[in-house]
Amino acid sequence: MxxxxxxxxxxxxxxxxxxxxxxxxxxxxxxxxxxxxxxxxxxxxxxxxxSGRGRLLFLSHGIAPPPNPRFNDLAPYGYGHVKLEEGVYVQAIITGVDISPDALRKHFEAGPSPVIPDILDVEGLPVLAFKAG
Ligand SMILES: [Zn+2]
Structure with missing residues (x-):
């Protein structure tokens, strides 16, 4: 098979x-x-x-509804680009962050920050997110 x-x-x-x-x-x-x-x-x-270890390079959030209804309970959430230490880039939900405009600006000014995997259970489906902070 x-x-x-x-x-x-x-x-x-x-x-x-x-x-x-x-x-x-x-x-x-x-x-x-x-x-x-x-x-x-x-x-x-x-x-x-x-390894799952990486750096959060970009953090934002949207005002549009989640692209799939299964994410409705998570919204609003942070969304970002992570560069893993193996050199690959991943776009994912970012947990453990304040997504207010002031906090997003502070994150931007501070530059890349470390993240670790945070695997969410979304209606029985494992979803890769990353936890910052
Ligand atoms: Zn190759």
């Missing part, structure tokens, strides 16, 4: 693991995992567990 990349990713997430793929040709890390390397397109990749 074929290995489902998506199922393995979500099974890992449910266990608190960030599973990605590491390319055997160029060494690039693809996260979330896909069937081909994001750097060179090679299909020759192996699973790798990422």
């Amino acid at each position: 074929a290995d489902s990349t998506v199922k393995k990713y979500y099974d890992g997430l449910a266990q608190g693991k960030l599973l990605g793929k590491k390319c055997n040709k160029c060494g690039g890390v693809t996260f979330p995992p896909t069937t081909a390397c994001n750097e060179c397109g090679s299909y020759e990749q192996d699973w790798t567990e990422l």
Whole structure:
């Protein structure tokens, strides 16, 4: 039976693991995992567990409704761009932050800050978020 990349990713997430793929040709890390390397397109990749440690580079929040109703109970929430120590960028919900305009401005002025994974259970689906502060 074929290995489902998506199922393995979500099974890992449910266990608190960030599973990605590491390319055997160029060494690039693809996260979330896909069937081909994001750097060179090679299909020759192996699973790798990422540390989850990263830096929050961008933090904002929106006034638009969440893109999927399953996130309604979380809204309003912070949303950001995280660079993981493996070099990949992830867009995710950011928890543990004040998302008032003043706090967002202070975050911007302070620059990148460390984050750790915060895996949310959203109606039974594990969702990767990051906790700041
Ligand atoms: Zn590659």
